[in-house]
Amino acid sequence: MVYQKQEPKKKKAIKPYHRIKAHANPASDYNFYYPTGPESYDWTKNYPQQAMNEKKVEIADVGCGYGGLLISLSSLFPERLSVGMELRDKVVQYVEERIDKLREKHVGQFQNISVIRTNAMKYLPNYFEKGQLQKIFFLFPDPHFKKATHKRRIISPTLLSEYAYILAPGAYAYFISDVEELYLWMFEHFKNHPLFEQVERDIAENDSCIPLIVNSTEEGRKVNRIDGKKWFAVFRRITDPSKKDLTFKNYTLTSPKEIDSTTTTTTSTATITEVESK
Ligand SMILES: C[S@@+](CC[C@H](N)C(=O)[O-])C[C@H]1O[C@@H](n2cnc3c(N)ncnc32)[C@H](O)[C@@H]1O
Numbered sequence: 443m444v445y446q447k448q449e450p451k452k453k454k455a456i457k458p459y460h461r462i463k464a465h466a467n468p469a470s471d472y473n474f475y476y477p478t479g480p481e482s483y484d485w486t487k488n489y490p491q492q493a494m495n496e497k498k499v500e501i502a503d504v505g506c507g508y509g510g511l512l513i514s515l516s517s518l519f520p521e522r523l524s525v526g527m528e529l530r531d532k533v534v535q536y537v538e539e540r541i542d543k544l545r546e547k548h549v550g551q552f553q554n555i556s557v558i559r560t561n562a563m564k565y566l567p568n569y570f571e572k573g574q575l576q577k578i579f580f581l582f583p584d585p586h587f588k589k590a591t592h593k594r595r596i597i598s599p600t601l602l603s604e605y606a607y608i609l610a611p612g613a614y615a616y617f618i619s620d621v622e623e624l625y626l627w628m629f630e631h632f633k634n635h636p637l638f639e640q641v642e643r644d645i646a647e648n649d650s651c652i653p654l655i656v657n658s659t660e661e662g663r664k665v666n667r668i669d670g671k672k673w674f675a676v677f678r679r680i681t682d683p684s685k686k687d688l689t690f691k692n693y694t695l696t697s698p699k700e701i702d703s704t705t706t707t708t709t710s711t712a713t714i715t716e717v718e719s720k
Pocket residue numbers: 465466468504505506507508510527528529530533560561562563564580581582583584659660661662
């Protein structure tokens with residue numbers, strides 16, 4: 443009898459999450475599922491304990507990354523359903539596992555948040571009906587510095603029209619960046635779009651989502667660690683472009699320091715400074 447020496451089986455390497463590719467190209471044609479329209483998407487698999495025949499998702503975090511905002515939204519809006527939309531599959535897997543663990547540990551909680559793998563630049567109207575969303579977040583989107591890649595930016599006139607379509611009249615759109623150039627790009631596009639107007643400063647400063655957009659996400663915390671600056675703004679979806687107040691003085695909120703993200707009722711105005719927008 444001949445004995446063959448058996449090679450020990452090689453263990454399949456599991457990619458640690460910190461080694462996940464930092465960016466994905468939204469222009470690439472990914473081979474993933476998307477519904478043909480909102481009516482054909484089965485939300486019960488995302489929210490198994492919710493009565494999905496009575497409820498709809500009202501809050502979307504576009505490019506949610508590792509899900510920090512979603513976790514905070516769960517307790518800030520316990521009665522509302524929030525969803526993260528993310529392009530990178532490994533990141534989506536991470537967020538799914540994160541939510542599953544929270545649901546297991548805190549029975550009955552975190553049932554109002556979920557994540558979907560999708561290209562938000564292409565498929566948002568496949569998931570949401572006209573006027574469905576009350577809030578949409580664009581937090582630290584990829585900057586795509588080079589002019590040739592500007593078309594990959596998540597804010598553009600065409601995409602804003604798409605976002606306006608899925609937002610309810612009066613709904614809010616939040617955006618933040620640590621890259622001033624990108625912030626200004628987003629600001630200008632929102633400002634010039636006929637279906638958006640900037641939210642009045644006192645309302646924006648007291649909005650309970652502001653501490654979250656500044657500090658609850660992984661990217662926001664990364665900026666804190668290097669003591670970086672953040673620029674952010676809030677815009678409202680309007681219905682009648684002729685009523686847009688063109689004399690309104692635009693402003694920019696900046697946060698050079700950390701705002702306590704556990705204080706979700708009011709924003710410490712001391713840490714926010716106003717900058718006149720050009
Ligand atoms: C810089 S990260 C910020 C993540 C998160 N918002 C945060 O603040 O921590 C940008 C995220 O947007 C995702 N992303 C980029 N383009 C996207 C697209 N078209 N659709 C969905 N997600 C996208 C990226 O994969 C990445 O996770």
